[in-house]
Amino acid sequence: MLKDVTIGQYFPGNTIIHRLDPRTKLILVIVYIAALFTAREWLSYGLMLAVTCAIVAVSRISPRTLTRGMKPLVFIICFTGVLNLFYTTGGTTLLDWWIFHVTTDGVKRAVMMVVRILMLISGTFLLTYTTSPMALTDGLEMLLNPLKKIRVPIHEMSMMMSMALRFIPTLIEETDKIMSAQRARGADFETGRLMERAKALLPLLVPLFVSAFRRADELAVAMESRCYHGGEGRTRMKQLRMARRDYLALFSGAALLAVVIVMNVYGL
Amino acid sequence: MESIIRTEKLTHVYSRGTPFEKTAIHDVNVEIYRGELVAVIGHTGSGKSTFMQHLNGLLRPDEGGVYVEGEDIFATKEATRDVRFKVGLVFQYPEYQLFEETVYKDIAFGPRNMRLSEAEIDERVRESARLTGVGEELFERSPLELSGGQKRRVAIAGVMAMRPRVLILDEPTAGLDPAGCAGVLKNITDYREATGSTVLLVTHSMDDAARIADRLIVFHEGTIAMDGMPEEVFSRQRELVDMGLDVPQSAAIADALRARGVQLPSSIYTSRRLREAVVALAKGVAPC
Known part of the structure; x- marks a missing residue:
């Protein structure tokens, strides 16, 4: 019961994802979320999905652990999906019965929304699953360090x-x-x-x-x-030190975001 | 002798299916007889506490079963709840579970959950307070402002007040000074004499076990490594040491004396026996 809570839990490991600097991971999660919200069409969604799956595979976090963590969120995900399915207009009408109107655009929006939420959760879960809480707060403190200048404690x-x-x-x-x-x-x-x-x-x-x-x-x-x-x-x-893999990871993150933005501009 | 608790192939695995999976106990078969005082020994992580929590249905086994007075305690929800009153469990550091405004109310919590009459509750509270040496002048005090030793006694009284047929205590003397330890052990033997109930005592103090137990069960890596009378178990000193346990001080002293050629009888494991043996020996060779 209580012991089965996996949200925010850390699963120790020694993969490249585990070894990345916590600052890198924090920045990458922000970049990942930005890219996720920029993606609009099937192709860019596919790219994001492939990237997410690749990271999960590299981190050796079992997909079962990931889905178990999502259990408490099933309701919200379903709710969003249903809402988008019925309240989107445009495209050809597939079903028109009583108060229910389902259009092709609605189906597309619903699927995309659900996939987006799932990827959003996976990305943030991966951060906490592969980073120890101490490393995470250390990283956060160092990232927010500039705010000390304006007396934020x-x-x-x-x-x-x-x-x-x-x-x-x-x-x-x-x-x-x-x-x-x-x-x-x-x-x-x-x-x-x-x-x-x-x-x-x-x-x-x-x-x-x-x-x-x-x-x-x-x-x-x-x-x-x-x-x-x-x-x-x-x-x-434990001094935090950026290694070559961190710069490489940050560069890949920036490249991903750039590609998704370009795809967005061309409506892909 | 009549059996009161029986376990069959008891197995418990923590966090099954995660990277933290750990088998706490494995295939434990044991029978406890009515009226016995059994000491359960083992070092930290040997599975003794996990084992104990199965006996009153707090933990569900992954495999195997527990039978109290012949009944499967996991058969129905009611059976699992009823067994809590038949088998009383005093946890480690029980003083941290005190919560009521007064000592009296806290001791009465268990009997009240049994839905007894007020008169019956009152009688039980007074009786168990007397058995644990909790004076009636403390009844109206808050349990949180008592001393550590007093809190421990109040907490133990809270379980005794349910008059369980089997009383299980998990390290009841942990963190107490020698006088406190002796006091708690005496409370336990007094309770047993007054009610004739069965007592299981989890401990890693060999001296406590030697002092009051009729039978010892030694846990090692989740299974029962030894089960027998104190003299049988303590005669296997080498094995005990290999498991990270030791023997009572008196047994160790007797052993050291024997190694130096002093003729002592076997099965010495309490300070009283050791003293008697040494005195007898001294009398025998008195004219030196």
Whole structure:
């Protein structure tokens, strides 16, 4: 149950995708999304699909893992598809019955929208599946570094983010443990009406909050006793360094975006 | 002897079908008899905690089954729920599950879930508080402001109040000082004497196991490596050490003395037995 959540999970590996610098991957995801929204016709969509499949293959993330992560989003995807199917006008009419009008343009839009969302999700999932949370926040901090000039507390924000990410698995584990302990005392989390169920959560939430505050306190003491005093002059154990493969990857990303833009101009 | 819990080919795999797949326990067949005090030993990751959580239906086995008093506990939803009251499980660091406003209410949580009458609940709360040495003056205090040892006792009392026929405790003495350890172990033996119930104690302290258990089950890499009387198990010191476990200090001392040529009887694994043996020996060779 709780342990099956795969959104945002990291699957360690040693493929070229895993080894890319997190900054490169973050930029590439932005470029990828931009290209995805520029693509308008079958040919450019096909190109994007091929690129996506190639990246999935190289990263050795099993397609099953990818589709399992998408499960919670099935509703939104279907909803978008259906909406586009019925509310697009233009092209020849295929079906005209009661309030339903399906046109060739509608079918095309629906298919494209669904494919676009699927690729969007795959791209962002690939980022979190192949990059450890720590690397991701480090990369983000360095990318946003210029904002420090206008006094945006980038370091503090990324520190908070990495701590939050760090404690998600811990809290999930803790929730699991407390739930089991209260179940062993006969607590029932699954049945009953809404009010009963809300009340049944009390034996779970109280210990969870107590331990979260205790942990926060302990973490603060541990950080202070190791002389943490903000990002000023702090050095890193893992220095991020751009390698040749990063420049190569960035160049390929730029090339992909350029090709898709050209295709868009020529209506392909 | 009458069997109370039986497992058949119990197997559990965590995160099946992902890169994190791990077989926690594999093909565990064991029978626990009514009234026994069994210590389950094994080092971290040996599968002992996973095994325990199957016995009251918190975890579902991937293969095999668990039978409590002859009934398959996973047969129906009701059976799985009922077994929680028959087999009481005290988790590791149980003080972290305290949540009620007062100690009294917290101990009463389990019995209340059993839908007992108020009078019955009151009687059970008082009885289990007495057995665990939780004074009635603490009843109206918040459990969160007690000391660590007191919290542990309150949490254990909360499970005992359900009067389970089998009481399972996962590392009940972890993180307590020697006096606290002795106190908790005494609470457990007192409970067993007062109610005649079966007790399973998960521990990695060989000294605790030697002190109170009638039978030892040793887990290693998800299977049962040894199962027998304490003297049988502790006589296999070499194997225990190979599994990353040790023997009780008294057994180790007796062994070291034997290695130096001191004639000691076998099966010494508690400090009392060791003392008696050494005293007997000293009397025998008194005129030196």
